[in-house]
Amino acid sequence: MNEFEKLEAELKELRPLPPSEEFTARLETALGDAGKVAMCCLPEDEDNEQAVSPPSHVTDAHKLISFPRLALYAGLVSGGLAAVWAGVFYLSGLIAPDGPGIEPGMEDAPLVVQNPMPVRPLMRLDDPDSPLHGLSLDQIQDVSVMPVSGWLDPQINERFLRMVDEGVYQQPGGLPARRVRHFFMDETLWSHPASDTRILSTTPREEVFLIELETY
Amino acid sequence: MNSDPMNTEPIWKSWFARHGAKLLLFARQQSRRPDEAEDLLQEAFVRIWRLYGHTGEVSPGLVYRAIRRLAIDWARSIDRRQARENRVALDSPLSFSFERTLEQDERKQALLRAVERLPDQQKEVVTLKIWGELTFDEIARTLDESLNTVASRYRYALEKLRDWVPEEMEGKKEDTSQSS
Numbered sequence A: 001m002n003e004f005e006k007l008e009a010e011l012k013e014l015r016p017l018p019p020s021e022e023f024t025a026r027l028e029t030a031l032g033d034a035g036k037v038a039m040c041c042l043p044e045d046e047d048n049e050q051a052v053s054p055p056s057h058v059t060d061a062h063k064l065i066s067f068p069r070l071a072l073y074a075g076l077v078s079g080g081l082a083a084v085w086a087g088v089f090y091l092s093g094l095i096a097p098d099g100p101g102i103e104p105g106m107e108d109a110p111l112v113v114q115n116p117m118p119v120r121p122l123m124r125l126d127d128p129d130s131p132l133h134g135l136s137l138d139q140i141q142d143v144s145v146m147p148v149s150g151w152l153d154p155q156i157n158e159r160f161l162r163m164v165d166e167g168v169y170q171q172p173g174g175l176p177a178r179r180v181r182h183f184f185m186d187e188t189l190w191s192h193p194a195s196d197t198r199i200l201s202t203t204p205r206e207e208v209f210l211i212e213l214e215t216y
Numbered sequence B: 001m002n003s004d005p006m007n008t009e010p011i012w013k014s015w016f017a018r019h020g021a022k023l024l025l026f027a028r029q030q031s032r033r034p035d036e037a038e039d040l041l042q043e044a045f046v047r048i049w050r051l052y053g054h055t056g057e058v059s060p061g062l063v064y065r066a067i068r069r070l071a072i073d074w075a076r077s078i079d080r081r082q083a084r085e086n087r088v089a090l091d092s093p094l095s096f097s098f099e100r101t102l103e104q105d106e107r108k109q110a111l112l113r114a115v116e117r118l119p120d121q122q123k124e125v126v127t128l129k130i131w132g133e134l135t136f137d138e139i140a141r142t143l144d145e146s147l148n149t150v151a152s153r154y155r156y157a158l159e160k161l162r163d164w165v166p167e168e169m170e171g172k173k174e175d176t177s178q179s180s
Helices: A003-013 A021-036 A046-052 A067-098 A137-144 B011-031 B034-055 B060-076 B078-085 B106-117 B120-131 B136-143 B147-179
Strands: A039-041 A155-170 A176-192 A197-212 B008-010
Touching: A003 B106, A003 B120, A003 B147, A021 B008, A021 B011, A021 B034, B008 B011, B011 B034, B011 B060, B011 B120, B034 B060, B060 B136, B106 B120, B106 B147, B120 B136, B120 B147, B136 B147
Parallel strands: none
Antiparallel strands: A039 B008, A155 A176, A176 A197
16 A cells, blocks of 8 residues: 555545534425435335345445345345246256156146245335336325326416516617517316316416517 | 335435535535535535436436536625635634544544645545545546546645645644643
């Protein structure tokens, strides 16, 4: 280790102060709904928590499950299961001809595999149909207390509110123009006939029109 | 399937627990005022998370860059410039931005004082490299500088620190002997 590497190591030993809890709370308020768009699942029970929990020195926030890692675990578990099944079929093919033979009438009996280790799902997999990362459609339905399917196509309506003439406006490098501002309200209506639910979203919008004036 | 809706946590919290401390350190360095640093970090983080937070993963480099650009914008505004001119007494040393432990030895304190003495441009490169854990390429993009420039600044900074830490330790000893 040269002197610069030693210096770097010494600098890295110094740990910057973490943000205060008050600041994190302030951030949560400032984020509003944007902070709730992406969620991650916490362990469902103690066993799962043990299965995925990091070492105790890691902060609580790091106990949250990382989805790429969980996907890897799920891949490994399913890969292991596939290997067990493949092994069983391979062995049954080898042993059956020389073995004690299958009792008559048992040819079609389902093959029972004694799995030495009970395989439990470690995580809730991402639902590909869900628009929210980390939440399945069922969870969204529970959280929102609204059905997730059966909605009609939204009806979009543009409502003109008023027009304001803002007078003459000198365009940079161009002719003078009259500036007119139009105010609209965009409405989107979602309907769910089965539950007789309707959601109306309104968004104000402005458009500015420049009407060029003729100069004589 | 357990559909307990309470068994979830916003991803930004775990993300911020991982990166918040180093982002705040950088924000402190850019603003040089603890109260403004939190405003700076909040503004930058909220902007970036609103844009990319739905993906669940945001590159910290984006937030570093937003902090720097906001700091420049804020510094340009007259009000903040006046506040900056009047802030001398409010400045806090870099050492207040780090965890203070009982066993923090003299050499570490000297190291922090030496980092404090570095020119701003070198200090921000050291901060991003050491505590921000960014690559030189990411640092170059964050600071809008060339790769060679940031790598040179880093090397000069380490050379200075190597020379200054013994000086700082000697200086401290002299101060102690004079006061006793």
